[in-house]
Amino acid sequence: MAKVKKQPRPKAETPKGFRDYFGAEVAERNAMLAQIAEVYHRYGFDALESSAVETVEALGKFLPDVDRPNEGVFAWQEAEDDKWMALRYDLTAPLARVYAQHRNDLPTPYRRYAMGPVWRNEKPGPGRFRQFYQCDADTVGAPSVAADAEICAMLADCLEVVGIPRGDYLIRINNRKVLNGVLETMGLQDEGQRADVLRTIDKFDKVGEAGVRQLLGKGRLDASGAYIDGVGLSEAQAEPVVAFLTSRADDTAKTLENLRNAVGQSAVGAAGVDELQTIADLLAAGGYGPDRIVIDPSVVRGLGYYTGPVFEAELTFEIQDEKGRPRQFGSVAGGGRYDDLVKRFTGQEVPATGISIGVDRLLAALRAKGRIGGAQAGPVLVTVMDRDRMGDYQAMVADLRAAGLRAEVYLGNPKNFGNQLKYADKRDCPVAVIEGSDERNRGVVILKDLALGKKLAAEITSNEEWKEQPAQVEIPRARLVEVVSAYIGQTEKSLFEIAG
């Protein structure tokens, strides 16, 4: 046999920019997504799970003048027909493809939700991964803003069902049409200048009212010391934009009145204000008041992208940032109306509106609120004192599992009992079950409270010492399931009290 050149061993490492999720992280995300799916379903939305792979043309990321798709997606060429394929970078592009493909078979309007990983071929950074989850709901083919109102109500229900209490979140709604009306009122015809104003508005979150005034006018000295050129509007010209951004009042009626003033005679602006009025009325009718969902023209994220109503969900409670300073948690979901969903495929404009929940940010919020991420109960561990009686131990775990408890028998080398305890420690086992030959002969088992015993475990090496521990109790084998069941999942009583 010819000698095969030895290859170096591959490195065992997660690819750069990717990560692995272990145990509770996976379970907690799945549980949260299942809760959200339940709400989406109750609102009449149907699940869609499209393939992770799309043709590059369908994703719309193909540049005809380069021989490779541009950065941003992970793409490869099919060997058979040289077609470029790519991993989806979001869940909206696949929805467009699926809707265009199946529009004659799907109901109109089509309400769909989708949850799953997406991939971005970007330079990874701290907390920025190249694979992450999205969780979207969209309504396709419904021109009425009743669809937008519904999406916002559904978003409020989702936040509450996963564990964000009322009062800890606020969904804010703005409307691109109102902004268009403002721009019309200002008489800005020049496309470039309109784009400049849009870009300036996008900074409102960061620079505030005074900053926006400067940026719309002559310019502004940045915090870093750099001078940022302004759009060059006069103060009078800039006024409607500022009026628009700052028009939120204490009650919705007043906010809408301010907006009507800001859009002046503009028809599209008036239509936009009417839409916001309709949305507010519908939400009120459904019981969603401004304590949960509010018209707020200072929402600027996505105003450049969307064509009608724009929504953003913020968590309003404070957390501590990495330096221990209090700050608001901020945005966990956003969306809005866009009318060109399938135009690339069919040439037709189809109205659509939708929301995307930031799965990782929402999980982080639940962790910050202590809703998830607490100590996970490990399994009950049945230890192995005598490897010839593995059948007896197996019968114990079978009994415990049949009662719905999480239980396992120790499957490593049982010779060193200390290793079994170290294992139980690593697994966060609440209880260890011990049955040596002496216990066996007397028809009893020893239950050990591992939380209580943890501090001492390191010092113990022999079985004899172990039996003198105060954190353990001896019960008849016949009471195993009863006592362990009563102990697990409660914190009031000790094993001693329960064993009686």
Added chain:
Amino acid sequence: MAKVKKQPRPKAETPKGFRDYFGAEVAERNAMLAQIAEVYHRYGFDALESSAVETVEALGKFLPDVDRPNEGVFAWQEAEDDKWMALRYDLTAPLARVYAQHRNDLPTPYRRYAMGPVWRNEKPGPGRFRQFYQCDADTVGAPSVAADAEICAMLADCLEVVGIPRGDYLIRINNRKVLNGVLETMGLQDEGQRADVLRTIDKFDKVGEAGVRQLLGKGRLDASGAYIDGVGLSEAQAEPVVAFLTSRADDTAKTLENLRNAVGQSAVGAAGVDELQTIADLLAAGGYGPDRIVIDPSVVRGLGYYTGPVFEAELTFEIQDEKGRPRQFGSVAGGGRYDDLVKRFTGQEVPATGISIGVDRLLAALRAKGRIGGAQAGPVLVTVMDRDRMGDYQAMVADLRAAGLRAEVYLGNPKNFGNQLKYADKRDCPVAVIEGSDERNRGVVILKDLALGKKLAAEITSNEEWKEQPAQVEIPRARLVEVVSAYIGQTEKSLFEIAG
């Protein structure tokens, strides 16, 4: 502005070999996976979700003498460092990478489960897709066959929890070591001949005992008329192989006795039979008798790949094939012990054993049993008779949803009431709620049983005709939630009976 060359519209189609999943298909799979995860968790297994992307070296599919990874995986080259990356083709290769990477932090033994899509760059065929789900559980670092017994018991629990009743499945266990013992007894030293025997054994399922005898000897005339050369053993030489394959008896003790005879003086063979004995004893102790899990040396799938016990789960009930002929459903899960999991990375042998459930086949089985795939209840549809009163309709769906019902308001153009009914039909809505101005003034709503009314719906065009339908009932608005709640989810009573 320079004229941009118009690009042709992209085609809206699912990439070849991939598919999209809609509505109930997604929900049913997620529900089944959640049930299986619950069992895995109860057995002490922890979730692991590794990234979909791995380096090609970690996957072990890289051939050094070609400039592209070989077929089988979807791979691409990183722009930054020219490294080849690929989508995972199964869940075992990522487990090997993760375990090698984190082995000092993970408990030993490490029980992990994983569920998710995998990708194969293969020629697609009918029912063969290039993206599909796997659902695995493996125990790493447990040399004892108690781990194998546990996996088999867990598999039985999984099948029952998703809806395969006891008696409709059988888990069969074989052992590669027993086969090795048989080969040793035969005195087959030649590697090539041993491989030939292994390949022949693999055909036992298809050609049966007589066929295997022929193939081990001179050869066999195929059903297609082709002559297949045999391994060239004498009848006496072939006898131990046949004895091995046919050694299953009515009870486990007798099966094991037959196997002991088949392995003769071979030490590895005897060790293999002992392992099967231990597994059978442990399973019996846990209450898993041979009606559920049985020692069966005729299981040959995977014998070439695994190094110890091998398992296969078969569904034993009959279904009709595409031509209407009855046949057994067949295999839905398989696995076994393999001892080289992380050797590629670390050089060390680490014992591992695991199971993989065929997600799509198990879903197909549940569909064949009528456990899933029945008519899905669509949402309750609140129709829109007067678009200015959308707030009232929104309040109705909010009330219905608050009671846990799936409900939606019609969001298309409400002008043509017939379209609303067609929509309800497409959505499989059980009930439509109708409230025109007349009903509104009288404080009532009309409930329409859409299943009953479906046949007539096509003939109806005006609201007047509609109101004369027998499948509808008028109730006070205040009773909306009560009556609809009582009607949905039961089939005994009509809307009339419930409305009283």
